[in-house]
Structure formats: C-alpha cells, structure tokens
Amino acid sequence: MRYFVTALGLAAGLAGIAAAQDGSRSGPGAPELQEGKAVYAHWCAPCHAADPGLAGTLALQNKYEGSLPAALEDRTDLQPAVISYFVRNGVAWMAPFRPTEISDAELEQLNAYLTAPLEQRGAHTQLLAQEMVRKSAAGGDQ
Amino acid sequence: MSVLPPDMDAAGFAAFLEELRGAVGADWVWSGDADMFPYRDSFSPVWNTDEERHASAAVAPENVEQVSAVVRIARKHRVPLYPISTGKNFGYGGPSPNVNGSVVLDLKRMNRVLEVNNERNYCLVEPGVSYFDLQRAVDETGNKVMLDCPDPGWGSPIGNSLERGVGYTMPHFRDHFGSHCGMEVVLPDGEIMRTGMGALPGSDTWHEYPYGFGPDPAGLFAQGNFGVVTKMGFRLMPMPEYYRTGLITVPRRRDFIKLVNHVNYLSDSGLIGEVEYGSALRALMGDRDFLALITKTGGPSDAEMDAAASAAGLPSWQVELQFFGPEKATLENWNYAKDRILSDIPGAAAVDGDHFTMPATEEQLNNTTQPWQTSIKRRRSLGVPSLGAWKIVRDDGHVGFFPVLPRTGEAVFEVQRVLGDAMKEFPSLPSYFNALSTPLFWHTHTFQMVFAPSIKHDDPEHNAITHASMKKCVAVAAEHGWGDYRAAPIYQDDVSDTYSFNNHILRRFHEQLKDSIDPDGIIAPGRGGIWPRRFRA
Ligand SMILES: Cc1cc2nc3c(=O)[nH]c(=O)nc-3n(C[C@H](O)[C@H](O)[C@H](O)COP(=O)(O)OP(=O)(O)OC[C@H]3O[C@@H](n4cnc5c(N)ncnc54)[C@H](O)[C@@H]3O)c2cc1C
Numbered sequence: 001m002r003y004f005v006t007a008l009g010l011a012a013g014l015a016g017i018a019a020a021q022d023g024s025r026s027g028p029g030a031p032e033l034q035e036g037k038a039v040y041a042h043w044c045a046p047c048h049a050a051d052p053g054l055a056g057t058l059a060l061q062n063k064y065e066g067s068l069p070a071a072l073e074d075r076t077d078l079q080p081a082v083i084s085y086f087v088r089n090g091v092a093w094m095a096p097f098r099p100t101e102i103s104d105a106e107l108e109q110l111n112a113y114l115t116a117p118l119e120q121r122g123a124h125t126q127l128l129a130q131e132m133v134r135k136s137a138a139g140g141d142q
Numbered sequence: 143m144s145v146l147p148p149d150m151d152a153a154g155f156a157a158f159l160e161e162l163r164g165a166v167g168a169d170w171v172w173s174g175d176a177d178m179f180p181y182r183d184s185f186s187p188v189w190n191t192d193e194e195r196h197a198s199a200a201v202a203p204e205n206v207e208q209v210s211a212v213v214r215i216a217r218k219h220r221v222p223l224y225p226i227s228t229g230k231n232f233g234y235g236g237p238s239p240n241v242n243g244s245v246v247l248d249l250k251r252m253n254r255v256l257e258v259n260n261e262r263n264y265c266l267v268e269p270g271v272s273y274f275d276l277q278r279a280v281d282e283t284g285n286k287v288m289l290d291c292p293d294p295g296w297g298s299p300i301g302n303s304l305e306r307g308v309g310y311t312m313p314h315f316r317d318h319f320g321s322h323c324g325m326e327v328v329l330p331d332g333e334i335m336r337t338g339m340g341a342l343p344g345s346d347t348w349h350e351y352p353y354g355f356g357p358d359p360a361g362l363f364a365q366g367n368f369g370v371v372t373k374m375g376f377r378l379m380p381m382p383e384y385y386r387t388g389l390i391t392v393p394r395r396r397d398f399i400k401l402v403n404h405v406n407y408l409s410d411s412g413l414i415g416e417v418e419y420g421s422a423l424r425a426l427m428g429d430r431d432f433l434a435l436i437t438k439t440g441g442p443s444d445a446e447m448d449a450a451a452s453a454a455g456l457p458s459w460q461v462e463l464q465f466f467g468p469e470k471a472t473l474e475n476w477n478y479a480k481d482r483i484l485s486d487i488p489g490a491a492a493v494d495g496d497h498f499t500m501p502a503t504e505e506q507l508n509n510t511t512q513p514w515q516t517s518i519k520r521r522r523s524l525g526v527p528s529l530g531a532w533k534i535v536r537d538d539g540h541v542g543f544f545p546v547l548p549r550t551g552e553a554v555f556e557v558q559r560v561l562g563d564a565m566k567e568f569p570s571l572p573s574y575f576n577a578l579s580t581p582l583f584w585h586t587h588t589f590q591m592v593f594a595p596s597i598k599h600d601d602p603e604h605n606a607i608t609h610a611s612m613k614k615c616v617a618v619a620a621e622h623g624w625g626d627y628r629a630a631p632i633y634q635d636d637v638s639d640t641y642s643f644n645n646h647i648l649r650r651f652h653e654q655l656k657d658s659i660d661p662d663g664i665i666a667p668g669r670g671g672i673w674p675r676r677f678r679a
Contacts, residue, residue, distance in 0.1 A: 042274070046295065046529035055532035089179065093535045095232065096180035099172070100202045100250035100270075128274055128295070129526050133504045135281055 029122020036113030039106045045125045048072040080111035144175055145196045147221040147243040158219045162201045165211040173199035181246050183236030185539030187597045187609045195238045195631055200246040206372045214332040220662045223247045225370045227269035227301030233542040235630035240668030255279035260286040263378045264349040269300040273527035287378040288525040290315035295527025300374050304364050305628055308584035310416045310522045313409050317586045319364045321377045324348040327369035330660035349375030367666035382466035387495030388476045389514050390483050391457035395447040397487050398459045399551030404483045405461055406549050413475045415464040418517040419580035422456040436577040441559035462518055537596035543615050544590040545624035554581050557591050564618040568611045571595050638671020
C-alpha cells in the first residue's frame with residue numbers, strides 16, 4: 001500500500017506529503033547506515049531523491065509507471081549486486097561512477113543503506129538546496 | 143578494447159604502472175577493461191566504433207607532490223597523461239582523452255576547499271572540489287557569497303573553467319575562466335609554477351590581482367595542454383540581498399533587433415543578470431503550416447511572421463530579466479529597464495515577476511509562481527548547484543556545438559537561416575535552427591546558439607548521423623565567422639582548423655610552445671588541436 005501511495009504522490013507532485021504521512025521515514029535512521037546514507041546524499045540524491053522533477057526519479061517513474069517507487073530510497077527490491085552493477089556501469093545517460101568518486105568500501109556502505117529495511121533508513125535524504133534553506137532559516141552556522 | 147600507450151609494449155606498460163603504484167599507492171592505479179569502463183565517454187557519438195578514444199590506465203594522486211611525481215614518471219616513459227578534475231565533461235568528451243592509450247590523471251582525490259573568503263569574496267580550491275562541495279563549504283561559513291555554477295553541480299570550478307564553461311548569474315561571473323584569479327600548475331617536466339601574484343613569495347593578493355608582472359600564461363592552461371592545474375582561485379559574488387524578475391514582450395519580428403541592443407546596454411552596465419530570450423509563438427509549433435513556415439528554406443519573411451503573430455494574438459519575442467542587489471536597487475533597475483524599452487519599441491509590454499529576499503526558500507527555488515510560462519531555471523540562476531537540468535538529456539546523451547556569434551538581432555536571424563538550411567541535410571534531427579530559435583546569453587559579451595544532437599549506445603546509425611551533422615555544422619558556421627567555443631576531443635582538430643587566420647599562425651605558435659616545453663606530449667597531446675612534434679610526424 002505504501003508503494004501505491006508514494007507512487008501516486010509522485011505522480012501528483014506531492015512526494016514530500018506522501019513521505020511525511022509515512023511514519024517509518026523520519027529521524028536520522030540506524031547509526032550503522034549513516035555512512036551509506038551520506039554516499040547516497042552526495043552522489044545519488046541529486047537525481048534520485050523523492051522529487052518528481054529529478055532526472056532519475058522521472059525516468060524510473062516512466063519506466064515502472066508506479067508499480068515500483070520512483071525514488072530509489074523507497075525501493076525494497078534492489079540487491080547489492082544490482083546496485084553495484086548500475087553504479088559501476090551506468091545506464092542510459094546515468095554515467096558510471098569511478099572508484100575515485102565512490103570507493104569500493106563506500107559502495108558497500110551505499111548498498112547496505114539501499115537494501116536496509118525501510119524503517120531503519122530514517123527520513124528521506126534532502127537535496128543540497130533544502131539543506132541550504134534549512135540552514136539559512138536557522139540563521140546559518142555563523 | 144584494452145589499449146597500450148603509444149610506442150609502448152606490454153612489458154614496458156607493466157613496468158610503468160609499477161612505478162606509478164610506487165608513487166601513489168597500489169590502490170590508486172587502474173587498468174584493464176572493467177576498471178577503465180567509467181573512464182569512457184558515455185555520451186560519445188562514436189561509442190564502440192574505431193573512432194572512440196580509449197585510455198589505457200588511470201592514476202589518482204592525493205596531492206601536488208604526487209602529481210609532480212606522476213608527471214616525471216610519465217616523462218621518463220614518454221606516456222601521455224590526460225588530466226581531469228571531476229571528469230564530468232559530458233557533451234564535450236566526458237573523461238576520455240585525445241590519444242588512445244593515454245593515462246587518465248584523475249585529480250578527484252584532491253578535493254579540499256582551501257579558502258572561502260567572505261570579506262574579499264574569493265575562494266581557492268583543488269581540482270576534485272565539485273560545485274556541490276564548494277557550496278557546502280560556503281554554507282559552513284554562513285552562506286555569505288553566491289556561487290555561479292553550470293547546470294550540473296557535480297562538475298568542478300577547475301574542470302569547468304579550464305573548458306571555459308559558463309554559468310547563469312551576473313555577467314562577469316558567468317564566464318568561469320574569466321572569473322578565475324591565480325592558479326598553480328604542474329608543468330610537463332614536473333616543476334610547480336604559480337601564476338600572477340602567486341609568483342611573489344609572501345604576497346596576499348594571489349586571488350585578487352591576476353597578472354603579477356610580465357606576460358600572464360594563465361590562458362595557456364584553458365583548453366590547452368601545457369600543464370596540470372592543481373589549484374585555482376575564483377572570484378565570488380557577495381550574496382545579494384534581493385532577487386527580482388520581469389518579462390518584456392515585443393510585438394514584431396524586427397523588434398528583436400532593438401530589444402537585443404537594450405538588453406546589451408542593461409547587461410554591460412551591470413544592471414541585470416543572465417536573461418532568457420524566447421518566443422510565445424513556439425506554442426504554435428504543433429501546427430503543421432506554422433512549422434513549415436518557420437523552417438522554410440531561406441527563412442520566412444518578416445511580414446509572414448508578423449501576420450502569424452497577430453493572427454494568434456501573440457507577441458513575437460520575449461525576454462526574461464533578472465536583477466540582483468539591494469531591494470530598492472532591483473526595483474529601480476527594473477523600472478528603468480521597462481521605461482527604456484517600452485518608450486522605444488511601440489507595442490512592447492512588461493510584466494512584473496517574482497521577487498524576494500535572498501537566499502531563496504525551497505519553494506522559490508522551485509519557481510512555480512511566475513505569472514508567465516518561464517524558461518528560467520531558478521536554481522542555476524541563483525547559483526545553487528543541482529543536477530536538476532539533467533532531465534533535459536534525451537536518449538543516452540548528446541554532443542554540443544554552441545557557435546559564438548555577435549550580440550545582435552541581425553546575427554541571430556542570419557544563424558537561424560544559414561544553419562537552418564544547412565541542417566536540412568539531416569531531416570531526422572530536431573530543428574535546432576529555425577525562425578524562432580533564440581540566442582543564449584551565457585558568456586559575458588557574446589551570444590551562442592544551441593546544436594546538441596543526441597546519441598544512443600545501441601544505435602550506430604543514429605550516432606553516425608549525429609557525428610556527421612556535428613562536423614557539417616562546425617564547418618558551415620565557420621564559413622560565416624561563427625566559431626565553436628569548446629569541443630570534444632574527437633572534434634578538436636576540426637574546430638582548431640577553422641581558426642585559420644594567416645595560414646593557421648595561432649596553431650603554429652601553440653605548436654612551437656608545445657615543442658619547446660613538452661616535445662614528447664606528456665600532457666594531453668592533441669587537446670585544443672595542439673600536437674607536439676612527436677605526434678605531428
Ligand atoms: C545536461 C547538461 C548540462 C550542462 N550544462 C552546462 C552548463 O550550464 N555550463 C557548462 O559550462 N557546461 C555544461 N555542461 C557540460 C559539462 O557537464 C560541464 O561543463 C562540466 O562542468 C565539465 O565537467 P568537469 O567540471 O567535471 O570538468 P573535467 O571533466 O574534470 O574537465 C574538463 C576538461 O578540462 C581539462 N582539465 C580538467 N582538469 C584539468 C586540470 N586540473 N589540469 C589540466 N587540464 C584539466 C581536461 O581536458 C578535461 O577533460 C552540461 C552538460 C550536460 C550533459
């Protein structure tokens with residue numbers, strides 16, 4: 001049911017609201033997943049975050065038409081080997097990532113994050129712009 | 143598709159790699175098909191053909207001393223290196239080299255933001271620092287400056303500016319090479335040089351006064367192959383207090399000429415940021431007769447276009463203006479722009495757009511409240527790095543040709559007609575040049591127009607059309623004096639050939655320099671169309 005709600009929300013441009021209704025996606029998530037989540041935030045979220053206008057999210061929405069969540073972070077069907085394959089080989093115009101960008105160790109952490117049970121993943125990853133806005137609203141770090 | 147460096151056998155290659163491992167550590171040297179796959183250009187129109195350029199290995203130093211050591215080893219073994227900073231140069235060759243068998247010198251690990259100065263408004267970065275990284279460093283110092291970034295935030299100030307890449311805020315920040323100040327370079331013999339005031343021991347003005355004393359060689363390192371850049375300073379704009387937008391429309395086709403002159407005046411006077419030219423008539427392109435009109439050989443007449451516009455009740459052209467500064471100044475500048483244009487062009491109209499205090503909120507960044515259909519991509523307009531624009535990519539990628547043309551309406555009309563007619567040879571391509579194509583005002587003082595045909599990994603026929611059309615477009619544009627600003631390695635010789643004044647003296651001059659400081663071609667031989675003697679033979 002969650003998938004259905006999320007997919008509909010994305011289609012309607014309401015990803016944030018659908019996610020907010022989903023109580024399991026809040027807080028920082030499990031401590032052992034933090035490094036993997038940081039890799040995701042740095043390298044994947046700019047295209048795959050739960051925002052229907054992003055390249056990856058848009059492409060996967062079109063590909064699965066809502067039968068799977070469009071945001072990678074909401075998927076529970078991905079296996080580590082599959083994620084690693086896409087990361088090192090790319091797909092369509094998602095270019096492959098080099099070990100100088102995501103090391104093999106970081107890739108394992110990323111895999112752990114993207115294959116962990118949803119309730120351990122914590123809140124959806126924010127885009128850099130959202131981080132900036134949050135910081136400015138809080139008066140920055142000055 | 144394993145390749146070896148030029149003039150080298152497998153045993154020599156193995157010995158060379160072993161020396162590299164000694165310099166940077168065994169974990170930071172790669173070779174072989176699987177490891178080299180992410181160093182291929184995944185946007186290549188010659189993907190999987192003989193023309194594709196393959197690197198033989200990659201090496202990733204951690205600091206400038208290791209860069210210098212790698213360069214010396216390469217010099218000893220006569221192996222060409224191909225330096226990349228973040229290696230995201232998609233549309234212009236990605237991370238792939240000019241020469242088969244080159245070793246990619248991947249600088250991504252050198253990723254320190256060395257300084258963000260909020261009083262004197264500059265930063266100093268290493269090559270692996272992306273725009274995302276720089277923005278995070280700016281946030282940490284209170285978000286007091288505004289970046290000027292290209293569409294993709296994962297590229298780097300150094301890689302982008304060495305390609306003479308562009309951004310989208312105020313005029314003198316959009317030209318990324320033009321807004322750099324001071325660089326450190328490892329030369330082809332491994333020596334470390336600093337330009338400008340960086341050459342004066344003890345100076346504190348390296349990132350403010352670019353020249354120092356005597357000739358300034360900084361320009362040789364952009365689109366060139368004279369060294370490996372390991373640090374660069376960049377000017378930053380203090381975070382403006384306020385942002386404001388406005389739309390101006392003009393009724394007739396010829397009005398574009400005056401409109402452009404007014405916008406030039408506003409821009410060169412420092413009153414506006416980047417602008418988006420457009421035409422409301424694009425809404426009619428679904429109509430077959432109208433499409434036939436705007437793509438007509440020889441171009442439509444002004445009267446035909448004006449008749450179509452007035453029948454549809456639409457203005458011929460529009461420009462979206464963006465203002466940065468204190469709130470009152472942005473309002474005065476917008477009022478001035480309206481008065482200036484509306485009093486000169488009969489029938490011109492103005493619409494007030496969004497305006498708000500900076501930095502923008504998330505909703506403002508999403509740009510959903512403009513009273514017109516806007517082409518402004520708000521994040522990039524406000525220097526906020528993202529990959530939001532990646533969704534404009536079609537198929538598996540594209541290659542780009544953005545000819546430089548004068549900032550006049552007449553030149554735009556001429557490009558529409560000349561390149562529109564020339565590209566009719568490739569009917570399967572989208573219509574890049576037609577009577578409604580508008581110029582991009584990216585670089586500070588020139589226009590460019592877009593030609594960006596797509597590629598597909600599994601469709602060589604499609605790619606062959608793209609490849610042939612690129613070559614034709616470059617050639618026809620050059621016949622009319624419109625030159626490419628930047629090209630993938632597979633096109634660099636074609637483009638360099640067009641800059642031929644006085645029997646190619648510019649290239650011959652560069653070749654003389656190359657022969658004297660890098661005769662074996664250790665640094666990116668062929669880049670910018672500059673080949674050292676070893677490869678010219
Ligand atoms: C959808 C899309 C939108 C784009 N929008 C823009 C845009 O708005 N503006 C724009 O400018 N580009 C744009 N690009 C093109 C490109 O993606 C960017 O310019 C990108 O910043 C270049 O990659 P990079 O910064 O990783 O540079 P790199 O790939 O690291 O460097 C580019 C080249 O510069 C040379 N070089 C790099 N580092 C060094 C060094 N340290 N020493 C010596 N030589 C070096 C090398 O030849 C290298 O191949 C776009 C591309 C796409 C696909």
